[in-house]
Amino acid sequence: MTEEYSPKIIGFCCRWCSYAGADLAGAMRLQYPPTIRIIMLPCTGRVDILHVLKAFEVGADAVFISGCHEGDCHYLRGNIQARKRVARLKKVFAEIGLEPERVEMFHVSSGEGPKFAALAREMTERALRLGPNPVRREARARWLASLAQEGKPSPAPGSESASDSRL
Ligand code: FES
Numbered sequence: 001m002t003e004e005y006s007p008k009i010i011g012f013c014c015r016w017c018s019y020a021g022a023d024l025a026g027a028m029r030l031q032y033p034p035t036i037r038i039i040m041l042p043c044t045g046r047v048d049i050l051h052v053l054k055a056f057e058v059g060a061d062a063v064f065i066s067g068c069h070e071g072d073c074h075y076l077r078g079n080i081q082a083r084k085r086v087a088r089l090k091k092v093f094a095e096i097g098l099e100p101e102r103v104e105m106f107h108v109s110s111g112e113g114p115k116f117a118a119l120a121r122e123m124t125e126r127a128l129r130l131g132p133n134p135v136r137r138e139a140r141a142r143w144l145a146s147l148a149q150e151g152k153p154s155p156a157p158g159s160e161s162a163s164d165s166r167l
Pocket of ligand 1: 068
């Protein structure tokens, strides 16, 4: 059996929209995996590339930023800036051999609880497919060994998956 691997996923969520969307998902009793740790921010424009890199450095397997829909940011362009930073990070990840799918940008409003639950499931599925973040060397080695034991192929790093869908 594959080494038991429970991904750690950090979600930087804007308090006005996505955090409230996560709250609504809870209030609606929607099921989503308990792998998500939410960090609430006044706006996704506050998320710096260094915050995301720090999350990976301390062992996150995937990170997402979720903010207001385009045109709804309370600080006008914070979500646009965040989306650009995520796009830049994806390029850097591809260049250094880390899967760009480990980081993602979403837009979820306060009334979109089901959408938040769906993104939580999607990020969890991605993290499970990609395995532990290479920074977590021992966990990754155990996971790769268990894949090999089962005769399953290791995931190719740095490639976007065909099942990568944007919510
Ligand atoms: Fe929500 Fe800016 S206030 S993303």
